[in-house]
Amino acid sequence: MDKEIVLKQLQNIVGNEYASNREEELYIYSQDPGASKPRNVDFIVLPMTVDEVQQIIKYANKEKIPIIPMGGGLTLSGLIIPVKGGIVMDMKRMNKIIEINEPSRFALIEAGVSTGQLLSYLNNNYPQLQPPIPDAPPSATVAGNVLIHGSGYLSQKYGDHGSMINGLEVVLPNGDICKLGSCSVSNYWFSRGPIPDLIGLFTSSFGTLGVITKLSVKLYPKPNFRDVVFGLLNDPKDIPKLLLEITATGLAEDVLLGMQDKPEWMKGYIFVMTYVTGETQEVIEENTKIFKKVYKKGNARFMKPPDRMRTIYLEKPIFAAGAADYRKGGGFEYVGAFMPLEKVPEAYIKAAEISRKHNIPPTIGSRLMSGTHTIVVFFSYSFNRADPKDMENARSALHETNELALNLGGIPWKVELEGQKLVLDKMDNNYKKLLNLIRKTLDPNGIMNPGNWEVTEK
Ligand SMILES: Cc1cc2nc3c(=O)[nH]c(=O)nc-3n(C[C@H](O)[C@H](O)[C@H](O)COP(=O)(O)OP(=O)(O)OC[C@H]3O[C@@H](n4cnc5c(N)ncnc54)[C@H](O)[C@@H]3O)c2cc1C
Structure with a gap:
């Protein structure tokens, strides 16, 4: 690939300011705040319209260049750091709140709208309504959160954030725009069904099937x-x-x-x-x-x-990060697992043992999602970002925790690359085949966040 030609093409699509391969910018996008090792990024692009997203994807597909969609980049598990280089597509400029529908209680927004932006917009204009947001920093996007089955202060009552999606507009790897949910049939983005539910394909798939450009999320009445x-x-x-x-x-x-x-x-x-x-x-x-x-x-x-x-x-x-900096040096990674309730006590006891073994003060938390149907257990490991050995120590604790969660019948959540392999190892073979078939059909050139959820078929 001739990098100058690729850069020029991207700049022709989004404008000179919004495509870059300057070293200092690539450096920032080559890492996230978690414990993952930095990885190589070739280009950064910030589209502002759906048409620009389509043009970028079509071009990347023709040239077989990987694309990694990114919201706030705050999952902490390296999901937006390219595994095989390529273009990080930062969605921040697509930040319009398109519609707040009061009677059907949904917000139709672009994929770059941040959780802080939506919360303050509702507080100022619709104080009777509240959005599903996590306890993540306000620069996390609503899309990034719902797409990873996130959870927040409404989850006990109404479920995980992935279940609060009413509709998606997706640019598929071939550049086609596809609408999912009621918006594929009606002007109202009010419901996920009752048609075959394809929205679930895009949740926790970590940007491997397309780029979400618009979404509708449920809003809820705010008690006094x-x-x-x-x-x-x-x-x-x-x-x-x-x-x-x-x-x-x-x-x-x-x-x-x-x-x-x-x-x-x-x-x-x-x-x-x-x-x-x-x-x-x-x-x-x-x-x-x-x-x-x-x-x-x-x-x-x-x-x-x-x-x-x-x-x-x-x-x-x-302010959840209060539990973070015990090692000093600003590093903390918090991942977790969806667990069946009866296994939570064992998860707490054994995760505390893993922490102590790695000389990290145990910091474990959970949040209920819709009754006790699911409980997400978070395991947090702090590390000194300036000390590679300490980072390796946190990674090793994370790996053991993922193994523990799987052994207890749980599923690691927003799981990083090594953990994805553990999940795939345990996954039913026909589930994997189906996943692979869908992915190869939608993305035959393997341009969408390659390296993530990579299935090796037996
Ligand atoms: C201090 C702290 C506290 C946190 N607390 C919580 C919490 O309470 N609850 C919780 O659920 N999480 C929490 N998190 C985790 C995480 O920050 C959030 O879930 C966050 O909302 C993720 O959003 P993001 O915009 O940063 O997503 P990103 O990290 O940018 O993206 C997440 C995934 O979605 C994909 N993606 C993003 N945008 C698109 C798109 N437009 N199209 C296709 N794919 C896309 C990315 O490729 C990636 O795989 C916390 C994190 C921190 C640092």
Whole structure:
């Protein structure tokens, strides 16, 4: 490939300022904030229209150059760092909020709209509505989050963020534009069905099947009041019973768990945080009394958080990175696994052992998704970014955690390359064949984020 010719072509499509192969810019895109090793990037391109996305993809397909779609680049698991070089397509300039539909409660947005942008737009213009957003930094995109089955403060009540997609507009690897969901039949992006559901193909496929240019996500009514109560457990074995009690009330908007050795005052406890909502303060007080009883029944000590903590925990997003920098040097990687509830105690106990073995203070958390149907367990490993050995140590802890999750019957979430191999090793062979068939049919030249979910057929 003649790099100057490719650059010129990309610049012809998006303008000189928005395509680059300058070393200092490639350096930034060759890594993410997690523990992955940097990898080579050849070009960066920032399209502004669907037509530009189509032109870039058609050109890359003709020249067989890999394309890696990128939102905020914040998954921490290296998903937007090219495995085989190529063009990183940064979606940030496609940031229009196209429609907020109040009666059908959805937002139709471009793929570069950030979670912070959508949240503040709704707060200013539709304060009665709230979006599904994670506790990630506000520069994470809504698309990037829903596409990795993310989760956030509405997940206990309404499910993971992947299930909140009503519709997608995708540019396929051959450059065709395809609409999925009700928008393929109607002007309203209000529903995923009732037609064959192809949206799921694009979730957790890490940009290997096409570039999403527009999406519709569900919005939810915002109650007037929201509060958080804490329960303290001593033994991870008590987690399932307590969570079943909490969710049986039908009153919790969000349920978060945390077990960490630092700060010192958290050591020895599992914190179970339940978010209570209501139309009046009286309802909140009534519900709080109910949770006091529920916590007691589930062996947990009830606690109303002190004001300072309450303020932090009621923020959206919560400042989750507070648990990060124990090693100093700014590195922290947090991945996780979707787990069946009954295996959560073992996951906590064994993940804490993995952390201690690697000399990292255990920092484990979870979030419930729609009752106890799924629980995402996060394992966080801090490292010193300036110390390659310390980064290797975190990578090794992550690998062991992925093995643990799979052995317990869980599925690693937003999983990095090595973990993807572990998942594929365990996956049913015909599932893999189908995945491969779909991918080869849509992308015969293998240009879409190659190296990810790469199936070697037996
Ligand atoms: C401090 C911190 C806290 C976090 N807390 C949470 C949390 O509470 N809940 C949670 O779910 N996550 C959390 N995360 C993880 C992650 O940040 C979020 O899930 C985030 O929303 C991912 O969005 P992104 O825009 O950064 O996606 P990216 O990292 O840019 O992309 C994610 C994946 O989607 C693909 N992709 C992105 N855009 C497109 C597109 N337009 N077309 C096709 N494919 C695309 C990418 O190729 C990649 O494979 C947290 C991360 C950090 C750093």
